[in-house]
């Protein structure tokens with residue numbers, strides 16, 4: 001009985017932390033359909049590689065790749081930001097790299113969110129050194145108010161103000177990635 005009560009509280013707290021839906025499942029679907037069609041239309045006949053940055057972008061990659069009606073390959077990489085104490089300068093390290101040569105490929109990085117911009121700036125620098133034919137960034141969300149480095153995605157589906165968002169791949173302490181929509185996280189619960 002005690003365990004059941006605890007489980008109930010956990011579920012209630014989990015739900016209470018989902019403050020409000022910011023972008024619905026339907027809005028995400030529509031935007032992805034449009035961007036997927038644009039990417040397919042701009043397809044040049046060159047080998048196309050979609051690169052996703054784990055973990056946050058896994059849901060967006062799955063949906064965007066299926067909205068692109070053109071031949072393409074999929075690859076994944078994983079980055080981690082390190083901060084030293086109170087210093088505001090974050091260092092981004094690649095902890096899992098893509099498993100293929102990208103020389104002469106058209107590469108599109110598929111990301112869930114551009115926040116400070118550090119992750120994408122660093123990943124673009126690393127991938128550019130490998131001489132792809134082209135390199136573009138498509139981000140589901142863009143939070144320009146939070147930017148600390150000079151970086152902007154080539155395409156962003158939604159621009160949002162500076163509040164904590166979860167769902168559709170984005171997490172809070174590894175939870176909520178599986179929500180089918182983007183929600184605001186309630187930090188007061």
Ligand code: PRP
Nearest residue numbers: 054055056112113114115116117118119
């Ligand atoms: C998030 C997101 C981006 C990055 C953006 O990843 O997926 O990769 O932060 O932030 P930035 O613009 O400030 O660099 P996170 O480090 O939270 O890891 P996750 O993808 O595993 O959730």
